[in-house]
Amino acid sequence: MPNSGVEVLFEGSNFERLLGGLLVTIEIAFISIMIGTILGVVMGLLRTVPTRSLRLLLRLYLEAFRIIPILVWLYVVHFSFSPLLHIDISGETTAILVFSLWGAAEIGDIVRGALESMPKHQAESGKALGLSKGQLYRYVLIPQAVRRMLPGAINLATRMVKTTSLVVLIGVIDVVKVGQQIIELGVIKAPNASFWVYGLIFILYFLVCYPLSVLSRKYERRWQS
Amino acid sequence: MSENTEILLEVENLQKFFGDRHVLNGISLQVKRGEVTVILGPSGCGKSTLLRCLNGLEPVQGGTIHYLGQNLTGEHVNWREIRQHIGMVFQNYELFPHMTVIENILLGPLKAQKRDSKEALQQAETLLDRVGLLARKNDYPRQLSGGQKQRIAIVRALCMNPDIILFDEVTASLDPEMVREVLDVILGLANQGMTMLIVTHEMGFARSVGDRIVFMDQGKICEIADPEQFFTEPATERAQQFLNIFEYNKL
Ligand SMILES: Nc1ncnc2c1ncn2[C@@H]1O[C@H](COP(=O)(O)OP(=O)(O)OP(=O)(O)O)[C@@H](O)[C@H]1O
Ligand SMILES: [Mg+2]
Numbered sequence: 070m071p072n073s074g075v076e077v078l079f080e081g082s083n084f085e086r087l088l089g090g091l092l093v094t095i096e097i098a099f100i101s102i103m104i105g106t107i108l109g110v111v112m113g114l115l116r117t118v119p120t121r122s123l124r125l126l127l128r129l130y131l132e133a134f135r136i137i138p139i140l141v142w143l144y145v146v147h148f149s150f151s152p153l154l155h156i157d158i159s160g161e162t163t164a165i166l167v168f169s170l171w172g173a174a175e176i177g178d179i180v181r182g183a184l185e186s187m188p189k190h191q192a193e194s195g196k197a198l199g200l201s202k203g204q205l206y207r208y209v210l211i212p213q214a215v216r217r218m219l220p221g222a223i224n225l226a227t228r229m230v231k232t233t234s235l236v237v238l239i240g241v242i243d244v245v246k247v248g249q250q251i252i253e254l255g256v257i258k259a260p261n262a263s264f265w266v267y268g269l270i271f272i273l274y275f276l277v278c279y280p281l282s283v284l285s286r287k288y289e290r291r292w293q294s
Numbered sequence: 295m296s297e298n299t300e301i302l303l304e305v306e307n308l309q310k311f312f313g314d315r316h317v318l319n320g321i322s323l324q325v326k327r328g329e330v331t332v333i334l335g336p337s338g339c340g341k342s343t344l345l346r347c348l349n350g351l352e353p354v355q356g357g358t359i360h361y362l363g364q365n366l367t368g369e370h371v372n373w374r375e376i377r378q379h380i381g382m383v384f385q386n387y388e389l390f391p392h393m394t395v396i397e398n399i400l401l402g403p404l405k406a407q408k409r410d411s412k413e414a415l416q417q418a419e420t421l422l423d424r425v426g427l428l429a430r431k432n433d434y435p436r437q438l439s440g441g442q443k444q445r446i447a448i449v450r451a452l453c454m455n456p457d458i459i460l461f462d463e464v465t466a467s468l469d470p471e472m473v474r475e476v477l478d479v480i481l482g483l484a485n486q487g488m489t490m491l492i493v494t495h496e497m498g499f500a501r502s503v504g505d506r507i508v509f510m511d512q513g514k515i516c517e518i519a520d521p522e523q524f525f526t527e528p529a530t531e532r533a534q535q536f537l538n539i540f541e542y543n544k545l
Contacts, residue, residue, distance in 0.1 A: 193351055194388035198402030198454065199378040208401060212392050 074261030078269055083251050087266075090244035091273050097164045097243075098230045104165070105172020106222070112173055113180020131174040140235050142167045147239040160241040168229060175225050183217040216288070223285035227278045244270055300327040302362060302457055302489055303348065303380075309356030310343055310513075317343050319513040321357070325458065328487045332500040332521070335510035336536060341493040344510070345460045348491070349373070349380045362457075378406060381451035382460040385467055387443040389435040389450070395422070396431040399450045407454065414453070421449045425479050441472030445479055452483075459483075461492040465499075477503075497540050501525050509533045 078084055116127050134142070147163045158166070187210060195209040237246045248266040255262045303325035310318035317340045325331055333341050346352040348359060350366065350373040359366040361376060389398050396418060403414040422428040425445040435443055444464055451459050461480065465473045477499050483490065484503050494500055500507060500521065507524040509517045509532075516530045528534050 190384060190386060190388045191390065194384060194390070195401075196351065196373075197349060197377055197382040197384075198450070199374050199406035200402070201374055201406070204405050208405060209390055213390075216392060 074259040075265050077251065077255050077259045077262040078265055080255070086247050086251070087244060087269060087273070090242060090247035091277070093161070093241065094230065094233045094236075094243045095277065097161065097168060097233050097236060097241075098226065100165050101168030101172050101229060102226050104169035106176050108169065108173035109176025110180055112177030113184065116177060116181040117184050127177065131178055134171045134174045139167065139171060139232055140238065142171070143235060143239050160236060160239040163239055164233065164236040164241055168233070172225065172229065176222060179218050179221040179225070180214070182221070183214040186217060187214060220285045220289040223281050223288070227281045227285075230278055230281075231274065244273060301325070302327050304360040305348070305357070306360075307357040308344070308347065308354055308359065310340070310347060310352065311355050317513050318347070318354075321510075321513075321515055323508065323515065323518075325489060325491065327457070327489055330484045330488075330490050330492065330503055330505045331508055332504035332506070333491065333493045333508045333510060334495075334497075334500060334536070335516075339510045340513045341510060342462050345382065345462050345491060345493060348460060349377050349382050351382075374406065378402070378454055379457045380460065381454055381456035381458070383444070383447050383451050383462070383464050385463045387435070387440070387447045387467075389443055389447055391435050394432050394434055395427070395438075395446050398435070398446065399453050402450065402454050418449070418453050421452055422446075424482075425449055439472060440468045441475045444468065444472075444476045448476070448479055448483075458489045458491065461490060461494070463493050463495065465494065465496060497525070497537075509536070511536075 078087075112127055112130075116124055118124065143163060146167055147158075147160060151158050151163070191209060191213065192205060195205045200208070233243060234245050236243050237249075248270050252263045252266050301324055303323075305321055305323040308318050308321040309316075321340075321344060323331075333344065335341055343352060347354050350371065354367055357367065361380065364376075365371075366376060389395075390401070393401065396415075399418045399422070400411070400414055403409045403418070404411055407414075419428060419431070422431055425448070427442060427445055427449075430438060430442065430446075435446070438446065448459075448464070464480075465476050468476065473496065477496065480490070480492070480499075481503055492500075492503065502521075504521045507517075507519050507521050508515055509519070509524065509528070509530070511532050516532050517524070517528065519529060523529075524533065525537065528537060
């Protein structure tokens with residue numbers, strides 16, 4: 070196969086560049102998940118308080134991320150807010166900001182769900198043993214809530230990794246962008262390049278997300294019973 | 295003698311409302327040390343609510359509860375401390391699913407009572423052995439049958455060395471063939487002189503385990519009687535009707 074085009078992947082530093090792009094993808098997803106989790110736990114706790122207006126507000130916040138496409142969020146922050154406020158934030162920072170806020174909304178919903186689904190009797194059974202409120206949360210409620218949350222949280226992480234592919238559109242050089250550059254450069258020499266480049270990207274996404282999906286299913290099975 | 299007449303729990307004119315619904319209407323009851331009190335009554339009459347009031351899982355709106363002379367209906371009651379003396383076993387076991395059997399049992403003794411772990415472990419193992427489940431100590435609750443789970447729940451309550459244990463229909467969720475093994479454990483405790491308040495729908499068991507029967511209806515105590523007396527010739531018409539329904543259901 071003299072002209073298959075697979076060489077394009079290994080020409081120069083192409084392979085490293087693709088991996089570098091993947092790293093940007095993973096970095097955005099990872100940092101956003103961390104920040105989103107911290108904010109989300111607080112938000113989830115707040116969504117179980119008796120104050121109706123606060124609950125409604127947080128609910129609207131979540132819906133805002135569910136209804137409005139993430140791409141629009143990225144555009145709004147990158148092309149509208151930063152010029153408007155005269156602050157120069159990079160595409161990558163914009164991405165982390167938007168993804169963190171999105172993560173906070175979704176994690177908040179997962180935390181709320183876990184807390185609300187906790188049978189009231191579990192708490193009573195702990196109280197009946199004379200546990201203090203702190204001990205009740207530490208030994209009985211939080212460990213169970215975390216187990217309930219994990220599948221949903223991992224699922225969200227997978228969705229985030231995938232959705233980071235949108236950041237190309239605000240000028241971030243992620244794995245997809247690197248791929249495009251390689252294809253454009255080699256378009257004359259290697260017309261089949263796009264097949265191999267996108268094929269590799271396909272596999273790279275799979276390699277990142279598949280373990281997460283396996284993990285999530287494993288926990289779901291183990292803790293269902 | 296004084297041992298036998300010590301009053302552990304004294305309930306006087308207890309009042310409990312859920313919204314407008316008057317669920318407990320003037321309950322008065324004394325529990326002496328070593329006594330087994332069985333509470334019977336139709337569904338919804340307030341049996342569970344009464345037990346839950348006794349260890350602070352429900353606030354009350356009137357009347358008093360005294361435990362060894364200490365008022366449990368005042369302000370600032372230290373329920374954490376009281377619950378270590380008044381244990382409770384629930385209908386649905388309520389074991390902690392993320393902990394093994396032995397971890398379930400030791401949580402209260404180690405964390406709430408801050409006991410020495412070696413001593414607590416030894417007691418837990420002795421108790422587990424007594425209910426025939428020592429071999430299952432490292433299993434998770436999901437690996438056990440309903441009857442086994444309920445025996446573990448009883449051991450968990452016992453390991454706190456409570457003065458009183460409250461049992462709320464602890465066999466109601468069990469398959470018939472598992473009821474016996476749980477009732478046997480409770481009968482064993484009665485023989486050892488454990489003070490217990492037992493809500494049950496098992497009439498034969500009530501008759502054999504109870505030192506006396508408290509019959510409730512619509513939030514009131516209708517009659518307190520010796521078991522033989524209660525089951526052969528109940529004093530109130532309401533109790534008579536209640537027992538007739540059970541006879542009928544048996545046929
Ligand atoms: N949390 C609650 N909120 C409102 N009403 C309640 C609540 N718990 C119990 N009740 C009501 O209080 C009454 C007494 O309930 P309780 O559970 O004590 O009855 P019970 O005698 O234990 O009945 P069963 O034999 O069916 O268990 C019932 O009418 C019930 O509907
Ligand atoms: Mg009940």
